[in-house]
Amino acid sequence: MTSRDDIALWDAEAEAFDEAADHGLRDPGVRAAWRSLLVSLVPAPPARVADLGCGTGTLSLLLADEGHAVDGVDFSPAMVTRARAKAEGRRDVRFVVGDAAAPALDRAAYDVVLCRHVLWALPDPAAALRRWVDLLAPGGRLVLVEGRWFNGAGLSAAETVRLVEATGRPAELTLLPEPAYWGREITDERYVVRS
Numbered sequence: 083m084t085s086r087d088d089i090a091l092w093d094a095e096a097e098a099f100d101e102a103a104d105h106g107l108r109d110p111g112v113r114a115a116w117r118s119l120l121v122s123l124v125p126a127p128p129a130r131v132a133d134l135g136c137g138t139g140t141l142s143l144l145l146a147d148e149g150h151a152v153d154g155v156d157f158s159p160a161m162v163t164r165a166r167a168k169a170e171g172r173r174d175v176r177f178v179v180g181d182a183a184a185p186a187l188d189r190a191a192y193d194v195v196l197c198r199h200v201l202w203a204l205p206d207p208a209a210a211l212r213r214w215v216d217l218l219a220p221g222g223r224l225v226l227v228e229g230r231w232f233n234g235a236g237l238s239a240a241e242t243v244r245l246v247e248a249t250g251r252p253a254e255l256t257l258l259p260e261p262a263y264w265g266r267e268i269t270d271e272r273y274v275v276r277s
């Protein structure tokens with residue numbers, strides 16, 4: 083369950099969301115770093131991708147630009163409005179308002195379930211992960227970008243690996259300490275887990 087307060091909080095973040103280097107990917111170097119990382123983690127196009135908690139749709143659009151068909155889901159109408167505006171006129175990416183923890187998407191249909199910086203905030207991440215695994219077509223993969231940030235929020239890499247392994251799937255961890263991803267030096271723990 084999500085609360086209206088949570089949605090209102092994220093709605094309030096939407097206007098300035100893309101100003102952070104890793105959110106809007108406006109810096110060509112930061113964009114190139116994420117493109118290269120994601121291309122290395124997803125199958126060759128065309129793949130069907132679910133981007134859960136997609137925010138303003140930056141990663142969805144990046145993958146659509148690579149030739150993938152992307153469904154983005156976010157519970158914040160303001161985030162989805164911005165994502166749709168960025169995708170105007172495109173047919174390769176679709177954004178819907180909905181709960182990432184229980185996405186109303188086709189089961190066994192996705193080659194990739196991508197989630198960046200959302201799993202940690204869900205009330206029951208283990209249950210959400212089980213539902214995300216159900217969205218995967220045979221051979222499909224989870225790509226989870228998460229972190230344990232300097233303010234104590236988030237999930238440690240070990241916690242995320244444990245959560246993925248509890249679904250019965252393997253987990254492959256890559257740490258992401260390079261400033262190229264964040265537009266600055268970082269001192270906290272940021273990573274991607276692929277399964």
Ligand SMILES: C[S@@+](CC[C@H](N)C(=O)[O-])C[C@H]1O[C@@H](n2cnc3c(N)ncnc32)[C@H](O)[C@@H]1O
Pocket residue numbers: 084092093104105134135136137138139140141155156157158161180181182183197198199200203204
């Ligand atoms: C830190 S932002 C990350 C956005 C995007 N994944 C990215 O990396 O640019 C977290 C996003 O998750 C969304 N979110 C949080 N909890 C959610 C939920 N239960 N269902 C859908 N979206 C959710 C928020 O509205 C926000 O857009």
